[in-house]
Amino acid sequence: EAGVTQSPTHLIKTRGQQATLRCSPISGHTSVYWYQQALGLGLQFLLWYDEGEERNRGNFPPRFSGRQFPNYSSELNVNALELEDSALYLCASSSPGLVYEQYFGPGTRLTVT
Amino acid sequence: RKEVEQDPGPFNVPEGATVAFNCTYSNSASQSFFWYRQDCRKEPKLLMSVYSSGNEDGRFTAQLNRASQYISLLIRDSKLSDSATYLCVVKGGSYIPTFGRGTSLIVHP
Numbered sequence: 001e002a003g004v005t006q007s008p009t010h011l012i013k014t015r016g017q018q019a020t021l022r023c024s025p026i027s028g029h030t031s032v033y034w035y036q037q038a039l040g041l042g043l044q045f046l047l048w049y050d051e052g053e054e055r056n057r058g059n060f061p062p063r064f065s066g067r068q069f070p071n072y073s074s075e076l077n078v079n080a081l082e083l084e085d086s087a088l089y090l091c092a093s094s095s096p097g098l099v100y101e102q103y104f105g106p107g108t109r110l111t112v113t
Numbered sequence: 114r115k116e117v118e119q120d121p122g123p124f125n126v127p128e129g130a131t132v133a134f135n136c137t138y139s140n141s142a143s144q145s146f147f148w149y150r151q152d153c154r155k156e157p158k159l160l161m162s163v164y165s166s167g168n169e170d171g172r173f174t175a176q177l178n179r180a181s182q183y184i185s186l187l188i189r190d191s192k193l194s195d196s197a198t199y200l201c202v203v204k205g206g207s208y209i210p211t212f213g214r215g216t217s218l219i220v221h222p
Contacts, residue, residue: 104158
C-alpha cells in the first residue's frame with residue numbers, strides 16, 4: 001500500500017512569492033492534516049481537511065490556506081512568503097473513524113531567501 | 114505552562130539499557146495520547162497509542178497518569194536502532210493534536 005506522498009521534496013522561493021505544496025493521502029483516508037516544523041521547534045498544526053472541508057486551523061495568519069480535492073488530495077498555499085516560513089511542511093492522513101492515528105508523508109522543505 | 118512538555122534530552126544510554134521518558138500535558142480534558150518516533154530529517158511515525166490501562170508492544174510500554182497529567186514511554190533492552198526523537202502527542206475534543214517538541218534518545222554501543 002502506498003504511503004502519503006508530498007511534492008515537491010524541496011522548494012526554494014524568495015520573500016514575497018507564493019508557494020504551493022501538494023499532498024496525496026493513503027488510499028481510503030479522508031482526512032488530511034498539515035503541519036509546520038521549523039528548525040528546533042516542534043510540529044505546529046496548520047490545517048485540517050476532512051471530506052473536502054476545512055475543519056480547523058491552527059494559529060497561523062490567513063496567508064496560509066489550502067484546500068482538499070474530491071480525491072482527498074490536498075494543497076497548501078502560502079502567500080507573501082516571509083523568511084520565517086522556511087521550514088519542513090508535513091502532511092498527514094488518517095482514515096474515517098481513526099482520526100487519531102495519523103500517517104505522515106516525507107515532507108516538503110521550503111526555503112525562503 | 115506549555116500545553117505539552119517534554120524533556121528534550123538527549124538521553125544517552127548504552128545498548129541493553131532501560132530508559133523512560135515522560136510527557137506532561139496541561140489540558141485535563143485531553144482525551145487521546147500517542148507516542149511518535151521521528152528519525153533525523155524524516156517524518157514522524159506512529160509508535161503506539163496510550164490507553165488508560167497502559168499498553169505494551171514488545172520492548173515498549175506506554176502509560177497514562179490522568180491524575181498527574183502525564184504519559185510515559187518505557188523502552189527496555191535498548192537497541193542502536195532505537196536512537197531517534199520521541200514525540201508525545203495529546204489530542205483534545207477538537208481533534209487537533211498538540212505535539213511536544215520531542216525527547217532525543219541516543220543509544221550507543
